[in-house]
Structures are given as structure tokens and as C-alpha cells.
Amino acid sequence: MSGAPLTLERDGDVGVLFLDAPPRNVMGEPFFDALAAMTRDVLPGLDVAGLVVRGRGRHFSAGADVPRLCRLAASRAPDTLDVLAANSAAFTSLERLPYPTVAAIDGVCLGSGLELALACRWRIATPSALFASPEAEFGLIPGCGGSVRLPERIGTGAALDLFLSARHLDAEEAFRLGLVDALLPRADLGPAASRLVRRLALQEGRAA
């Protein structure tokens, strides 16, 4: 995979940010660097009604490159905390963009992939989408705001359950818990995400 791990396209007046490392769109160091640059230099000034975030191919994202994170932590490099804080700050920058953001989720949405979806204002998914926060299997908690944002959506108790059990949630249960705002057929996911962005933009008085 030599291409950029994040690519920005347009669907008319809607920006579409693709996690672009198929098939599973794993987030390695280049992804976090690209997200930091994108949320700092490109996205804030973008002339769009809003932004859709989605994965290239069949999956949203299988999450972070965990072995890399573990090497980073074990290295005891003095700037490790700064690197991790910068990763997390990029998610917060995404959350604070001045226009509506919608995560359009198909396939797996795990770990930091779920955290990225939580940093969007709305989440829509296909019935075959699958969610989990498997960090505990590695002795970890979420590191990019997930432990703050997930309980805001589904409550502390349900978030605790997902984090400690590391279990998979199907789309139906994710919808019932309030993690996902709407379920749509796969063929309609992209168009529906753009429609939702436009409608939200109109509501916010941001007609493009």
C-alpha cells in the first residue's frame, strides 16, 4: 500500500474523507500523521456543506496498528506522550469542524476506527456493520477519546461493558444502544450520508 492513507474526495457540495488502506483500513503511523495534517490544514477551511467519513472498500476500519503502538509505548522515548496526545488531538479537531460530520460505516469498525466514528457528529451504518472496542485484549483502554465519547452516546454502564468484555456488537444492537443513529442498506450508504450532511447543513443555516 503506497498511496495516501486518507484521501479527500467530493460528492457535489459534500466532502468525503476516505480511510484509504483497504481492505481493513488499519490506522498506522502514516494515518495518524495524515489525519493531523488534514484536520489542521485542509478540513477547517474547506468550502463544503459538511463531511462524510468512510472506509474504502468493504470495511470502515479495523483500528490502530496495535503492535506499533505497543512498540512505541515500550520504547520509553521521552516524547511518547506527546505523540499519543497529538493522535488524540486530531480526533478532537475532527469533532470540532465547523460543519456537520457523518461517519458512514460498513463492515468492521473496531478500536480507533470506532473512536474516529465517535468523533463525527452522526453515525449511520449498514445492517452488516460490526463494532467493538477490543483494547482490553491488549491490556489497554481507548486512546483517542473513545472512553470519553462512547459513554456520552450510550451511557457509562454500557460503555464499561463494551470496553471490558471487548465483545462485538452487531449493527442492530449498536442502533438500539444509540451508538448508531440510523441503519441503511449498503447500496444507499454513501448517498444517504451525503443527503444527511446536506439536511443537517440546511438546519444549521449552512446551505452550500
Next chain:
Amino acid sequence: MTVHLRREADLGRIVLENPPANTLTRPDFLDAGELQAFLSDPGLRGVIVCGAGRHFCGGADIPALRAQASDPDAFADALSRGKALLRILADAPVPVVAEIRGQCLGAGLEIALRCHARIAADGAMFGFPESTLGVLPGFGGTVADGDRVERRVRMDLMLTGRLVGADEAHALGLVDRVVPGGQVAKAAGEHLRTWIDGRSPGLVHGLLEVLNNGRRLDRDEALRRETEVFLRLAREANP
């Protein structure tokens, strides 16, 4: 009302006792320091809250509270201490599960809702009957934090005063699991075990710390501390 704080190996058990329905005779039903010390024991890995006998807690003992309310200042202080107790429970450094049989009403339901999960016997009953008595829940239930679903359900039960059975409470999202009456203690223990078995105490404490920060701290500060706890755990897991 007597509240027993017991230890069974690495699990704690908080037992509400005032037969028959374990009603609260005062808002400050327990000493805050005692509860805090019980929850902060480093060897503690999880807590179950239950009622003695056939009920969880039938709510406030209204005649007893009416008598106390005749001294409004003292009663307001006692209510504040009661709310502080519920906050200490909600901020516990380990997972807390409510084991519910029989009545779980009013203040009893407020206590149960501060736990991380609710496991109910099939005969359990839930509700906020205060409105039928001309009062509102007084333990912070009208403003307590919770997700959208929980807030909506809580408002419905508070405004109507209606009682719901275990199955409806489950359908509403108020209860996590319903089991036959005789199995509720076993099911509550298993629920706690599925969370903590195989997870290090450091991980569980770290997770509870960041979850509690999310409700109590400024959001930027909560996010910043998450990164610190993440790194601490990553280093523990990868020495």
C-alpha cells in the same frame, strides 16, 4: 435501615436491610467515609448491591421522611449527604452491579441506576411512584447523568408514576438481564466476573478512572488524562 458492607474474597457486597421492603428511613443511609473506604480497598475488584430478603429497596419510608422534613435545614443537609453517597457509588473505582429482586422503587431505583449494570429477577418491579405522592425523586434522579435512552425512560417513569415489571424494564433498557428469581444472585456474580476475569486490576481501575473523569471533569482535561492512562497501561502491558 442498616447497610451492611461485606467482603466475599475480592468482591464487595452492599446489602440494604430494613425488612420487609428495605425502605430508606433517612436520605443519608450510610456514612460517606465508610463507603469511600470500602470502595477504595486496593484488593477490591467489583461490587454487588442488593437488598436483604425479598426486595431490593422499596424507596423512601415516607412517614419517617415527612417527620424529618419538619426541620427543613437539617433535612436539606441530609438530602445533600444522600446525593453525595450516590455520587460516591457512581464514581466507584471498580465495576458495580445491582442484583434486583422484588421492589426497586423511588430512591431504590435511583441507587440501582448508579450501578454499571442491573440484573433483575423476573418478578422485580420498577418505578418512581413519587409523583403519585405529590413529590419528586429527591436523590438527584431528576438531573442525574445518563444516556439519552435512560433519561427518556426515567422521565416517563417519573412523570407517570407507573410501575413496570422486569420484562418491560428490560425492553426499556433499564435492566440489562432478567433471570428466574432463584438465579439472580448467581447471574449478578457472573456478570461481574465476565468483566473482571482475565483483566488486570490496573486495567479495570484505569478504565473506571477515565470513565469517571468523563462525567466529572472538563472535557479537554478528561481527554488529556485518557492519553496519560493509555500510556501508563501500555507501558505496564509492554515492559
